[in-house]
Amino acid sequence: MKVVNLTPHDVVVRLTGRDVVFPRSGQQARVAVTQTEVAVIDSIPVVRNVYGEVQGLPAPERGTIYIVSAQVLERAGGRHDVFAPDTSPAGVVRDAEGRIIAVKRLVAAP
Numbered sequence: 001m002k003v004v005n006l007t008p009h010d011v012v013v014r015l016t017g018r019d020v021v022f023p024r025s026g027q028q029a030r031v032a033v034t035q036t037e038v039a040v041i042d043s044i045p046v047v048r049n050v051y052g053e054v055q056g057l058p059a060p061e062r063g064t065i066y067i068v069s070a071q072v073l074e075r076a077g078g079r080h081d082v083f084a085p086d087t088s089p090a091g092v093v094r095d096a097e098g099r100i101i102a103v104k105r106l107v108a109a110p
Contacts, residue, residue: 002064006056011067011085014093014102022067029057029068031075051075057082070107078109 005011005022006029013020032052039046054075057066065081073084083106086092093102 002061003067004058004064005067006072007067007069007085012102013085013106014104019102027056027058029066029072030055031069031071067106073107073109076109080109082109083107 003022004027005024006027008024008028010024011022013022031054034050034052035047036050037045038048051071054072057068057072057076060079060081065083067083067085068076070084070087073082076082085103086105086107087100087103091104091107092100093104095101
């Protein structure tokens, strides 16, 4: 199985006794976003995000899975070859300062 990491970070999956590292590929899948200012509260601008199409996600390829952000996963149209790191409280491994250093699993499309 070929794994292509389309996030801007290396993804580390902590398994029993070892870490599996999926290095960033240099390509990124993203969701297009446009922002509109909707208010100002105490001089702080407030914007509304409008999310568009996924950009940079290759077409399905036999024997290949893609690791993407949770936001891309949600908008990827239920593809069975697209997964995101599980950054839920139960899915992460944190260092002493609380930074995420690994995940325990991946999340599939809804």
